[in-house]
Amino acid sequence: MTNIKEIAKRAGVSPSTVSRALSGKGYVSEEKKRRVLAAAEEFDYAPNLNALSLKTGITRRLGLVAPAFIESVSLFTGGFVRAAEENGYTVTLFMTGSDVSKELEALEALRRKQVDALVFVMFKSDLSLIASYTKYGPIVSWQRIIHPDVPSVFMNQYDGYMIALEHLYARGYRRICNIYGAPTRLNTQSRIDAFRDFCAKYELDPCACPSFDDMGNPSHGEQIVRWWLENGQIPDAFATTNDRVAAGMVAEARRLGLRIPEDFAVCGFDNLDFADMLDLTTIHYPVNEQAGNAFSIIRNRIEHIDLPLRPLKFHLVQRGTT
Amino acid sequence: MTNIKEIAKRAGVSPSTVSRALSGKGYVSEEKKRRVLAAAEEFDYAPNLNALSLKTGITRRLGLVAPAFIESVSLFTGGFVRAAEENGYTVTLFMTGSDVSKELEALEALRRKQVDALVFVMFKSDLSLIASYTKYGPIVSWQRIIHPDVPSVFMNQYDGYMIALEHLYARGYRRICNIYGAPTRLNTQSRIDAFRDFCAKYELDPCACPSFDDMGNPSHGEQIVRWWLENGQIPDAFATTNDRVAAGMVAEARRLGLRIPEDFAVCGFDNLDFADMLDLTTIHYPVNEQAGNAFSIIRNRIEHIDLPLRPLKFHLVQRGTT
DNA sequence: TGTTGACCTGAAATCGATGTCACAAATTAT
DNA sequence: ATAATTTGTGACATCGATTTCAGGTCAACA
Structure with missing residues (x-):
């Protein structure tokens, strides 16, 4: 468990300086920066993510809530995970089997900061219950709903x-x-x-x-x-x-x-x-790209940016049954 | 965000006592226990999971690594998530698209304590690389492999x-x-x-x-x-x-x-x-139950217990093509 | 020469919990 | 009555990072 203190000791500097050298924020002399980088390299150092989450209050983890992971839900999940990982987020699954108590567990995970945000693929809970958790982080729904606090990226x-x-x-x-x-x-x-x-x-x-x-x-x-x-x-x-x-x-x-x-x-x-x-x-319908849009909405809310959503369209695939 | 200190203040006790009252470990008088429970109820308190993970070094999060989440991988994922959630674990996805650099990211997540263990559904990396990360936590493979440190729950x-x-x-x-x-x-x-x-x-x-x-x-x-x-x-x-x-x-x-x-x-x-x-x-083949076995192996290693593995068998499903 | 500001550094506080320890009071054993 | 436990409590250290703050050096500028 090599931690920041050991790197500091090895490089002959304080932990603060190690942090600055590695994050690139604040002033560090070239000399010490080199020593820190060398020490980090030598000890194969990688910051502990739990400490980071605790300190910053950000986990870069998103929760995906669905009854099961089959059929089009798999497509959505795939698209969502891809978009998330491309942007340095990670996705945690909550499988509800359409059980509202399991849905509540996902909401609690948001409250307890296990994840920064939630996307509900499908749910059975009262919408007002779900909406009441938006004070703990953004929540987006794939299932078509209408609520001022819970945007939904449904198919028209x-x-x-x-x-x-x-x-x-x-x-x-x-x-x-x-x-x-x-x-x-x-x-x-x-x-x-x-x-x-x-x-x-x-x-x-x-x-x-x-x-x-x-x-x-x-x-x-x-x-x-x-x-x-x-x-x-x-x-x-x-x-x-x-x-x-x-x-x-x-x-x-x-x-x-x-x-x-x-x-x-x-x-x-x-x-x-x-x-x-x-x-x-x-x-x-490009479900995976729609999942990408769901991710963009979440990222917009978390990082206060304004990523555009991709417009999506249905199209016919004609085969032998018509 | 209501934390343990606020509960302590409200109940007129120290944070230590709150921790003891809520976890049930150690001595707490009935009187104070009641006060703490009331305060926790009043403030709708739930412990921050990041703080807990940092302190205990345990996240109760498992990583599932797969190229994509379709077909039988979906079945495996479903079975694994079910088993995990039934035992108080949560599952984080790593989608690799068969890209070894993505596989490495999953391994790094283990090292950085984002997850307690990993299950590789399929992978392309060198087995020796994967095995070298077992010092950070248990790793199990679904893909059939032979390695002393990386058990595999393959289909025969x-x-x-x-x-x-x-x-x-x-x-x-x-x-x-x-x-x-x-x-x-x-x-x-x-x-x-x-x-x-x-x-x-x-x-x-x-x-x-x-x-x-x-x-x-x-x-x-x-x-x-x-x-x-x-x-x-x-x-x-x-x-x-x-x-x-x-x-x-x-x-x-x-x-x-x-x-x-x-x-x-x-x-x-x-x-x-x-x-x-x-x-x-x-x-x-009962892929979902096999995923349950994969989880049991992981849990055995993490909690040092000895859950039995369920024996599984193939069977024929005869339909019209034979 | 004094002032200003950029650069550099480490001590200490902080995030939110758990757990050890010292100490006091109450209870039981001798 | 005294010793030994059991019970009950809070102060403080700890997990591993970031970040603020205070203080220092040094060059440029009025």
């Missing part, structure tokens, strides 16, 4: 969903079935709005086809395909919550001998890894 | 691959083509050994069918299918590096109008998320 799913709908229309599909996620999410409302406006634009009946709520897994996709086979004529196309639901539909169709896109078309969402392997048309 | 791929081969044999496939990963990996050698022993057991010619080296992506799988169509009769079955290669083969077969498993069978490896959606037969 109105735009993304509209791209999917426009694409389906352009390919000639008119009877479109919406498969939505959790109805309480603001994102779901955006998609409903997009569909309403889409129908108005092309003079389609928004009620022509029933929609499905609270769908998110492959098994949901399978259920929907089977439901339609038993309950009337299957729609021309499905606009789905995400690629997982879409994958379930594709798999079930294959099993039942239905042809895609002839019998029905499917458009996914997220462009996850496997969408390519399944030849699934989907909507892509 | 001999067993896993043998299960795949036995399965293919049982289903009647005799002409089996091996698709291997990076030839320098110890894992690859294990698989080659498994195939040798498999052929000996059933008196098959190990050279009956050429094998492929250094394959790992869907595009590799596609290439292999096309290669066989141009270069002789396609084998009965393929035993593959991982699910990604297998998925590429399945996708290409579908595109070319080949039937699976009639024209050829495919067995994947890893049982990633999408294997189910692709109806891919594959070999499963």
Whole structure:
């Protein structure tokens, strides 16, 4: 454990001078600077980060809070860690499994200065609880929320969903079935709005086809395909919550001998890894770059600078299912 | 920021007494204990973790080093974080992108006491370099290595691959083509050994069918299918590096109008998320529990206890491609 | 010659906790 | 009654850095 005192002794100076020589702040004669650097080299000295954090009150550590690290959360995490590390920050994980008590632990870690800031990928806690911790450090959310103290870098799913709908229309599909996620999410409302406006634009009946709520897994996709086979004529196309639901539909169709896109078309969402392997048309969004934006917001607040945010856009990835 | 001194002042005692009252170590009268607890409650006091780390030399933070956080690395990360958090540890990420200088940064973080220990999921650095940092804290590797100071919790791929081969044999496939990963990996050698022993057991010619080296992506799988169509009769079955290669083969077969498993069978490896959606037969391994074992090894070294490691086994997940 | 300011240095305070130590009071043992 | 423990408490040192402060040298300038 070579510490600053030993370096000072070896170089024949005081600890203050060692600190100055190594940090480059304040005056140090060339002569002593050389001696300090030599001693640091000789003892392979590296300052203790805990001491530094205690003294300065800054840890250069950020907390990332998520239920689990799979699918698009992995993409976000990767983008966030990259941006953080490029700027000399380090990222600590808090895995909640959607448990609010675990979310509270992450908030407490902020209060206890284990991290300088938090990014919530998804959460279930009361927004007011989370906001009350902003006095201990910046908090940013990926999940779409509205609060003056907790900025959110959400995807504008109105735009993304509209791209999917426009694409389906352009390919000639008119009877479109919406498969939505959790109805309480603001994102779901955006998609409903997009569909309403889409129908108005092309003079389609928004009620022509029933929609499905609270769908998110492959098994949901399978259920929907089977439901339609038993309950009337299957729609021309499905606009789905995400690629997982879409994958379930594709798999079930294959099993039942239905042809895609002839019998029905499917458009996914997220462009996850496997969408390519399944030849699934989907909507892509640069989640990793958005995570970079989340980091920029945090850094802006911590260092009182004004990094610009990168504007991001959805785009269609057309494959064989439409 | 309310610190221990303020609590002391409010409760009318010394900081030492506050520390004793809150930690439960040493003698404190009931009366003062109550006063301290009340003051701590009133000021919503939580000890500063940096001060604690500095004083005790223990951070209860672990570093996880990986090139990126996708696929099975995500599974490992999830399992590791869960085990760590259950035991009061926190996990800090180091994303290397296979860059040795980034790996060095993680090692330096250990030396500078930002973390108590490290787990390398995968690495490229010299093993001797990594081992030289074990004097600063325990280091464990998931990648299979052999070193007295750096334990590794690898998968015994001999067993896993043998299960795949036995399965293919049982289903009647005799002409089996091996698709291997990076030839320098110890894992690859294990698989080659498994195939040798498999052929000996059933008196098959190990050279009956050429094998492929250094394959790992869907595009590799596609290439292999096309290669066989141009270069002789396609084998009965393929035993593959991982699910990604297998998925590429399945996708290409579908595109070319080949039937699976009639024209050829495919067995994947890893049982990633999408294997189910692709109806891919594959070999499963409880990676998340193995990550739990990695954590146990670390905890054993840090706390000088002797937690047992959970024995883990591969198993076959049969689906439609065999 | 006196003043100003740049340069240089180390002692000491500080960050926020823990833990040792000395000492006093209360309790128990002899 | 005296000795030996147990209980209870605060002063102070410590972890390893940074930073303020006071004081010193030295050259330039009025």
